[in-house]
Amino acid sequence: MRPLLLAAAALLATACAPALREPPPITVLASRPAPAAGEAGPLDAAGARWARRPDAASVQEAEALYLQAARADEHDTAGLIGAVRAKAWLIDHVSDPSTREADAVAAVQTAQWCGKRQPELAACDYWLAIAVGLQAREVRTTTESGLKRMVEALERAIARDPGYERGGPHRVLALVLLRAPGWPLGPGDADAGLEHARAAVALFPDYAPNVLALGEALADVRERAAAQDAYARALTLAQEARAAGDPDAVDWIAQARQGPPAH
Numbered sequence: 001m002r003p004l005l006l007a008a009a010a011l012l013a014t015a016c017a018p019a020l021r022e023p024p025p026i027t028v029l030a031s032r033p034a035p036a037a038g039e040a041g042p043l044d045a046a047g048a049r050w051a052r053r054p055d056a057a058s059v060q061e062a063e064a065l066y067l068q069a070a071r072a073d074e075h076d077t078a079g080l081i082g083a084v085r086a087k088a089w090l091i092d093h094v095s096d097p098s099t100r101e102a103d104a105v106a107a108v109q110t111a112q113w114c115g116k117r118q119p120e121l122a123a124c125d126y127w128l129a130i131a132v133g134l135q136a137r138e139v140r141t142t143t144e145s146g147l148k149r150m151v152e153a154l155e156r157a158i159a160r161d162p163g164y165e166r167g168g169p170h171r172v173l174a175l176v177l178l179r180a181p182g183w184p185l186g187p188g189d190a191d192a193g194l195e196h197a198r199a200a201v202a203l204f205p206d207y208a209p210n211v212l213a214l215g216e217a218l219a220d221v222r223e224r225a226a227a228q229d230a231y232a233r234a235l236t237l238a239q240e241a242r243a244a245g246d247p248d249a250v251d252w253i254a255q256a257r258q259g260p261p262a263h
Contacts, residue, residue: 018145029067030067030071035061047082063082066086077123080117108131130172170203171213174196176193177192208235208252216261239253
C-alpha cells in the first residue's frame with residue numbers, strides 16, 4: 001500500500017478524472033481464457049493456484065478462474081473478490097506499466113460488480129478501496145477522485161465488518177490518512193490515522209501488517225521510540241508468519257526491516 005498512496009498524494013493537485021465509471025459486463029472482464037478447473041470447480045481451482053504465489057503465472061491463472069466462477073453464477077461475489085485480490089497482487093509484482101494500468105482499471109471494474117451484486121458486503125467495499133488506490137497510482141488523473149472514494153468505501157467497510165481481512169478496513173484507512181495530503185488538498189490526518197491503526201491492532205494484535213501500520217502512524221506523530229518498537233514487533237510477527245508458510249510474509253519482513261519512514 002505505501003507506494004500507491006505516496007504516488008497518489010504527490011499527484012493529487014493535478015488529478016481530475018473520475019475514479020469510477022460504469023463497468024463493462026462480467027463477460028467482458030472474464031474474456032481471458034482460463035485453465036480447466038477439473039472436478040474441483042473454478043473457485044477451488046483458483047484457490048489452489050492463488051496459494052502458489054509468488055509464482056506470477058499461477059496468480060494469473062487464479063485470476064482467470066475466479067472470473068470464470070463469477071461469470072458462471074450471477075450471484076457470485078467470492079470469485080469477484082478473488083479476482084480483485086489476484087489483480088492487486090499482480091499489479092504490485094509486474095514491471096510493465098501498461099499491464100499494471102490495464103489491471104488496475106479492471107480491478108476497479110471487477111470490484112464494482114461485487115458491490116452491484118451484494119451492496120451491503122464489507123468485502124466489496126474493502127476491495128473497491130484497494131482497487132481504486134491502485135488505479136490512482138497507475139492512472140494518475142484519477143487520484144483526487146480516488147482518494148475520496150477510498151475513504152468512503154473504507155468507512156462503509158468499517159461500519160459493516162471492521163474485522164474483515166484481520167482489521168483491513170481500519171488498517172488501510174489508517175495508511176490513507178497517514179499518506180494523503182491534508183486539508184484542503186486531501187483527507188490526510190495523522191491523528192486520525194493513528195486512531196485507525198490502533199483500532200486494527202486492537203482487533204488483531206498479532207498480524208504483522210497491522211503492527212506495521214501502527215509503527216508508521218507512531219512515526220508520523222513523532223513518537224519515534226514507540227515506532228521503532230512497533231517495527232521490531234512486526235518483524236518478529238512477519239518472521240513467524242514466514243515460518244508458518246505465509247507466502248506474503250516476505251514482503252512484510254522487507255517493510256519491517258526498512259523501519260519507520262523519515263519525517
